[in-house]
Amino acid sequence: MESSLTVLRVSLYHPTLGTAAFINVPLELQHDTSPLLIGRGHDTHLQLQLPHLSRRHLSLEPYLEPGSTLLAFCLKNLSRKSCVWVNGLLLRFLEQVPLSVTNRISFSNIQMTIHIERGTSLEAFVCCFHMSPSPLIYRPKAEETDEWESIPQGQPLLGSEERTPVHLGLSTSPPRLGTAHCSQALEEEQKYSSRGSCQTLLSASPAAESKPC
Template structure:
């Protein structure tokens, strides 16, 4: 009995990386994400990297699409210097495809720390990542699901992105919006006489 009580006291929750994935061909080719245990938390040892890619012998998370690289990217669990909490980083393992993390472009073997919520994309793949807190330093979890709608929407045309101290406006030819809620129709103007 005392042993069981000690186990309850020492049990720690796992930090979990939730990955929502989208690919435009998934509607026609259900194989793309078929090797994933969708909706289930998969435990990974802290010292092991979670590798995504096409190689079924090396990758724990298999992307069954000919456009995916044999080794696409990996998540690594680590403790930042002078920090008590664990974190994730992502490293691009593809020599042919650049990886974008919230608009930051990563070439082959470049890596970056993941914020608590971010968007990554490569080729036609889009993934929304969200971190759920946990205390364990020995294990972490990854939970994947598939979205049937795009997670990123491209906007063409000038988009105002800021005003400098001199008052000059800067614009960008295109940008990305992250969709977290379904789009709503634009407001309709109503004339006072119509009321």
């Protein structure tokens, strides 16, 4: 019996450029179980020609949870100059978080939603893309802009219980971004500079050392 592929239904929206921002995005992209790279670089799997993006901006990484036979996914921020919002949580450089069935993501003025339909195959997955003409995230200040005066408090991530993911084809398991760490970071005042960078004010502890985005 042939295994079915996991399908990620991805919608994209840009508030100023509209669907023209994603003119080079395919309607469908099949990928193996290595990380799928998103950015403006020519070496990315999903190339977005937008000036504020890093060459490698995001990494969508499939993995197996202990005891599970279905692919799960996490999203990692690879950009030093931009922060990423995932379901109300802030990801700074090299931070990552597991994805739920339905996810709302914003980065560099782009809004993205990902809905996961799980299949039985562990060999590959499929991304189906839709370019939306209208906003995908309606919560105030949900989308990232070049300059913010404040950052709203995050909300708990669905399915945020602790798990130990086992990445396919990787030598080490990725660190889990704890919700307690995110809540502490999001309660503090944070400001973006006009260049799109951010500075996070955290308590001075080794586990919560701030990093430039």
